[in-house]
Amino acid sequence: MADGKCTKRYPRPLVAETVTGNDGYPVYRRRSKEDNGRTIKVKVQNQEIEIGNEFIVPYCPLLSRIFETHANVESCHSAKSIKYLCKYVTKGSDMAVFGIASENANDEISNFQMGRYVSTNEALWRLLSFQILKDIPQLYI
Numbered sequence: 001m002a003d004g005k006c007t008k009r010y011p012r013p014l015v016a017e018t019v020t021g022n023d024g025y026p027v028y029r030r031r032s033k034e035d036n037g038r039t040i041k042v043k044v045q046n047q048e049i050e051i052g053n054e055f056i057v058p059y060c061p062l063l064s065r066i067f068e069t070h071a072n073v074e075s076c077h078s079a080k081s082i083k084y085l086c087k088y089v090t091k092g093s094d095m096a097v098f099g100i101a102s103e104n105a106n107d108e109i110s111n112f113q114m115g116r117y118v119s120t121n122e123a124l125w126r127l128l129s130f131q132i133l134k135d136i137p138q139l140y141i
Helices: 061-067 079-090 108-115 120-127
Strands: 040-044 047-051
Touching: none
Parallel strands: none
Antiparallel strands: 040 047
8 A cells, every 4th residue: 555545556447348458458357246246245444345346356266276376367468568578587686795805905806706697597508508609600591
């Protein structure tokens, strides 16, 4: 909650069909009470409140049953989501390094080693001895 509003944009709007929103993300079908949607009455601070589908997080009942946990599978069909997936797969972990040395110590080798970053992809590529750089251009005929 921030300024009295949910930061995850709940309650979500009730819509009859799943559509792609203006931001490229899907707006999932959420049935209203009139459209055969379910509601439940919950007691909060000695008041009975009726909660409908606008407050429910999307989930997959089959995966939830198989893995005995909340499992959410969402459609991935916009350019933004593809960009996010590619960025997520190649992102590296954060790193912070500090050291204590005298003022006049200038060790270029350790400075290079500490300042170099090797991502998980590059590390695996090198461990499996795949070629990183090709010296000879390939000719395709």
